[in-house]
Amino acid sequence: MSAADPTELELWQRARVAGTARDELAALALATARSELARRGAPAADAADLAQEAVRSLLAYVARGAEAPRDLGAFLKYRAWGVLSDFRKRQRSKAVHTPLQSLPLEPADRARGPREFAERRQLLEALADCRSRLNAEQRDTLELRYELGLEGEAAAQHLGVHRNTVHVRVHRALLALRECLERKGLAGGVDA
Amino acid sequence: MSAALPPRPRRADLPDDDLALCVAYLDGLLPVEQQLEFERRLAAEPELAARVRRLLETDELLREATHQAQQQTDRVRRRAPWVWAFALATAAGLLIWAAASSVARREAPLFVAALATSHEGAREWVQAHEQLAGLSTAGLESVRGGAAESNVAPERFVELASEVERAQVQRSLAAPLPALEAGYFVVPLRLVERSEVVVAALTAPGRAERLYEGADLAPGEHVLPAPRFALVGEGPALRVRFQRGFLTPVGCGELPVVVAVRRAGSAAGGASFEERGARDGAELEAALRAQGFQTRGFTVREPR
Numbered sequence: 001m002s003a004a005d006p007t008e009l010e011l012w013q014r015a016r017v018a019g020t021a022r023d024e025l026a027a028l029a030l031a032t033a034r035s036e037l038a039r040r041g042a043p044a045a046d047a048a049d050l051a052q053e054a055v056r057s058l059l060a061y062v063a064r065g066a067e068a069p070r071d072l073g074a075f076l077k078y079r080a081w082g083v084l085s086d087f088r089k090r091q092r093s094k095a096v097h098t099p100l101q102s103l104p105l106e107p108a109d110r111a112r113g114p115r116e117f118a119e120r121r122q123l124l125e126a127l128a129d130c131r132s133r134l135n136a137e138q139r140d141t142l143e144l145r146y147e148l149g150l151e152g153e154a155a156a157q158h159l160g161v162h163r164n165t166v167h168v169r170v171h172r173a174l175l176a177l178r179e180c181l182e183r184k185g186l187a188g189g190v191d192a
Numbered sequence: 193m194s195a196a197l198p199p200r201p202r203r204a205d206l207p208d209d210d211l212a213l214c215v216a217y218l219d220g221l222l223p224v225e226q227q228l229e230f231e232r233r234l235a236a237e238p239e240l241a242a243r244v245r246r247l248l249e250t251d252e253l254l255r256e257a258t259h260q261a262q263q264q265t266d267r268v269r270r271r272a273p274w275v276w277a278f279a280l281a282t283a284a285g286l287l288i289w290a291a292a293s294s295v296a297r298r299e300a301p302l303f304v305a306a307l308a309t310s311h312e313g314a315r316e317w318v319q320a321h322e323q324l325a326g327l328s329t330a331g332l333e334s335v336r337g338g339a340a341e342s343n344v345a346p347e348r349f350v351e352l353a354s355e356v357e358r359a360q361v362q363r364s365l366a367a368p369l370p371a372l373e374a375g376y377f378v379v380p381l382r383l384v385e386r387s388e389v390v391v392a393a394l395t396a397p398g399r400a401e402r403l404y405e406g407a408d409l410a411p412g413e414h415v416l417p418a419p420r421f422a423l424v425g426e427g428p429a430l431r432v433r434f435q436r437g438f439l440t441p442v443g444c445g446e447l448p449v450v451v452a453v454r455r456a457g458s459a460a461g462g463a464s465f466e467e468r469g470a471r472d473g474a475e476l477e478a479a480l481r482a483q484g485f486q487t488r489g490f491t492v493r494e495p496r
Contacts (some may be wrong), residue, residue: 038429041252061228075235081248082217082227089220119418122405124257129402131254146258152221167212174215174250175243181250183395184403185378185417185438 005072012068015059022059029055029076036080046087054083092149123186130180138173145170206243214244218251303383305451305488306368308360310376310420310437317420317434321356331424331431346423346432353421353432361415371491378437379416379451383409386456390465390485391416393492394448394476395441398469403438403449408456440492447492448473452485459484 014021033054037047058079069075131142144150144158156163205211216222217230234241311317314332318324329342329349344352361380379391391404404417417438424433440447450473465479477487 035429038427039425057224057228066228067232069232070236072235074241075231078231078234078241079228081244082220082222082231085218085220086227087220123253124260125405127253127257142254146254151219152216164208164212167215168208170215171211171247174247174254177254178246178250179439182436182439183393183401183441185436 008072009068015062026055026059029058032076033080036077037084040084042084050083050087054079126181126184126186130177134173134176138169141169142173214247218248302387302486303381303453304365306364306380307372307490308364308378308380309374310378312376312436314434323356329432331433346430349432350421350423354419357420361413373493373495375440375495376437377492381414381416383411385411387453388456390452392450392476394470397471400466400470400476440494444494449490449492450476450480450487452480452487454485
């Protein structure tokens, strides 16, 4: 595996102890987290706390002597994703006791006008068609996950399989749906 | 009923442990240390990162769909029964009117369609069009977190790319080719009046798939499924997104594609074309014509 960029590597190593390098890394992590969290549709009310959480966990990781990542910019972006995944998991577990319509699900890139609304509707209709074409095992796994809110261990117990098996099925089902949407020219949008 | 999805093309996939790890990461199930190690891998393995992004976007879409379905169910429960009776009567009246009108109309050509090549990535598409050479903007480099220096605003970039694409559409429509070799493709289309448009493909004999459906497209020129570039996000997160077009499935060899157009609101009854089990492009066209569509057939060849 190739080494990290020398400038980034130096910044990472110097940031292991308190000082200007640590502040610089923290500022870079904060800016990346803010931008990434906004892009991924994190609720505005929680975005500042989540960005701080991304910075805190990063600095703790660096202080523990972790090796520098190969691409610091990308690593900081994925740190924000990780924090957001944790947050959404906490929200979903709370939502068991609250009405579904109050779930704080904020999809990225909300439809903003009639045209985008129509495109979004077309995408969701195509998704339903693609979902109906999955095999029965994949359909059942997705139904447990999305309609009944059972993930990980809970879904594994329900299906009588290992948790990893559920994750592999979810992975393959999501990928098959994505490929089906791409065949239809939908969801192929990429930030290239 | 709809056919099952065709088997995925054989190619080296990630090991099962990595497949499971990706989903555990998305679901926030990894302990923080393992999560950080996985993020370090994502920063070093662009293919793994692209996979996680695809999963994440599809997961978000499914959650949105579930949420909307739930809201719709709630609205339906609240609606009074007389509203339903009124809506059904109105719909029946409209259907009778639409059927009578469509019989009385003449069969003039409603459209011109063609195929045009698209690309897997924005950069390839930009490189294929010299008018866009050297331009860089937000959204073109974000997969790996790094970014080329942006030298044009996203709005301006989309404007310029639209002009280039409009010219491409006009060239394609001036002399439509019956076949095209491409990994991704789009359908330039010119409509005479408001129309319902379907793009269908035969992914295997007897397995027709609806690639695109637009119930009410305005007269004029279109590119289906959508223009190559769109603006997404807001404020500082505003960026461009590249839309690849239709995918030519890996391993299909040749893909029969049919563009079908009928006047908006002229829906006909009977079995859908997906249920008729067409074995080739001609049968697929016949199935669509039986539903009142005018059709044009093409072939897309998988690149060798």
